[in-house]
Amino acid sequence: MNKTRFERGSAGHIRIHVLPTNRFKTFAISLFAGIPLHEDTVTTTALTPFVLRRGTESHPETIEFKEQLEHLYGAGFGFDVYKRGDYQIVQFRMDTINDSFVKSEESMLEKTISFLGEVVTKPVTENGAFRHSYVATEKETVRQKLESIINDKIRYAAERCIEEMFKNDPYRLHPLGQRKELEGISSELLYVAYQQWLQQASLDLYVVGDTTLAEVQELVETKFNLNRSTTPDYARVVNDVTAREVQTVEEVLDVNQGKLNLGLRTPITYGDDRYAAALLYNGILGSYPHSKLFINVREKESLAYYASSRFDGHKGIMTIQSGIEMENYTKALDIIKAQLESMRSGEISELEMSQTKAMIRNSLLEIGDSAFEMIAYDFNRVLSNKDRPAEELLNQVERVTPEDVVAVAGEFHLDTIYFLTGKREV
């Protein structure tokens, strides 16, 4: 396995992680900005990158702002806002062609970091606030995005299930914020919130490509206009998993297919020593075509096209999802519950263990072939304060025994059953 060791440093209270390599045709760059997920800041934080992408001091008009990227051979630029554990993360991502493939006088990396630095730290302002018209349009954009969640029923059901699971926890919040808050956000208020965010967020900049730590550090020093006094660390998630009665939620919408989603809680998170065993548990249960859910719900009973599980080690939750005929609700739920029970009672074959280990091994080994995958894996380390390189996790996975998996199975507690169903014929 290729050892992927990021070189680390910092500049302007931004942690910098650089992986020098010439294996790719591009420079891959990510800036992660994370703050604790909180009702008071979730909406302004979500709205901020939307406004930042409209224009900078040097290129205030959106069209010229975007043309810069085209001059950089159509450099990829985008951002995402999501939840990881108890944090709301804004990730800016850039992907620029390496100089050796194009004819450019200036260094492509320099231009790219310069662009990113301007976007994040030198937005266009008017009278000490964001440009009013940009804030107005982007509020509308975020509002529409929040409203459009319902269009994709698979995603809608997944998010509704989480919302029901975390009714009294900030984790119920959508990473794009709260629709009702948008209205009251003025460009002045947003600008103040942005400045606080920039001061307080944990900032991590990653670069993978044909460069060095020293070069990146120097570029960040000159291209990011920051006035920070600390480099905050992420705090580990502390999970309250007091077992409680399983809640069942049914929601009616105009749909052809029913969506059955289950949410489970676990105290086992990314930093836990049992994390590898939890990966095996999730894999055997439902993340592959050889897993129990796929075999029993789909292949044996033809009840569904998809039936799978997903483990989120940052928050300590597992979700199960399947799309079924509405009248098959009870049958499908019984089969899914039977799989959870069979895991707890130790019905785990040697073959299931070896197949699942082989699949996890493959996905860990594949990380090294993608710059953004390497960045994502390494960022887990930052986020959870757990330094565990992929090769170490791989060794831990190899050592997991069926007994370990059974022990872990007892730590996953069914919490919520959510069913999205169509209008019943009367």
Added chain:
Amino acid sequence: MEVIKYDALQESLYHETMENGLQVYVLPKPGFQKTYATFSTKYGSTDNHFQVEGEEEVSVPDGIAHFLEHKMFEEPEGDVFAKFASQGASANAFTSFDQTVYLFSATENIPANLETLIDFVQNPYFTDQNVEKEKGIIGQEIGMYRDNPDWRVYFGLIEAMYELHPVHIDIAGTVESIATITKETLYTCYNSFYHPSNMLLFVVGGVDAEEVFELVRKNQSSKKYTPQGAIKRLFQQEPTKVHEKLREIKLPVSLPKCLFGFKDKQIGLTGEALIRRDLTTKLALDLLFGSSTKLYQKLYDMDLISDSFGHEYNSDPNYGFSAIGGDTKDPDALLKIITEEVKAMTASGFKEEDFERTRKKKIGGYLRMLNSPENIAHEFTKYRFRGGDLFSILAIYESLTLEEVNARLRDHIDWEQLAVSLVVSP
């Protein structure tokens, strides 16, 4: 074995035609952990009426190519996914209009996984019972897509444009059409389209080309194939004009979805001429509707489009059409402004400077695409089946002229050829 060197891209491609006609391509990626392999047949959802030289003419049920893809994974000794899992490979397959692709991705046991891939696709096993069972699963897959407004608005557009060409038929068919599929019809399709001379194996990643060829040679020479004549695909004469101007579907959505496009009048291009037209059209569409254009910004600022607004062009020797649009609160207003602005642009033509900048962006996007082994394998096969070469694209981009793009703009944007598809809430 022949070697094709692409110096500008720093890639070397190895090729050999097996005695039975199978095309094999290997693209070694030194330093990559992963190997990605696709085994593809030039057979998709549109091949529903055909004749193999020396045999009878056949018409088959809608959705059968996709159904066949599902059924290939079943072998007398069990499910192929389990075998791949034991060998640490992640396997999958997909069916499009004109091809069916089986694939795996793995970091270990590459020879065993390659053999598994080739052998399972070359060993059909259909029984009355396993065919019946699959109808429930695919029925749920169809149900899932019926609830997906993006899929519905896209197919609505193709249905509006095409009356007779099978491109307008949903790839998975309908619950009614798949009900008529039997193991006999599956074998007929299999025997017609899965002959090695209609197939292509592409292997990309950390492999040695000669080792791959040696394995494939041995594997193929152990199997008996009698030469097969040419496959004639029979299409009814599709009228030049669009089938319907407007198609509207009712589905609950947060905002209406509006997709429009132009149906090409001239068809019949193949090979490099087809690719050239494809690239020229995409460039023209980007110059009209790309996110850095004045039109895009105007529509965005008027709140008539959102980030979901996009454009694409799809072509084949037998059809060609664009699809442009996204979510909008007012489809009529959107189309009105677009019509006015695009008419003005068609009259004046594009500017040299905008053309150059957009060309640069397209070249960058193409080079970035080559970072992904998955994309290389898919795109290479798609182009090869149409008689072209993925790796010639850089040279084609460099040779395009503004006059050519302007001419193509005027040819493609023909308002008589416009069709509109809407999804609106009931």
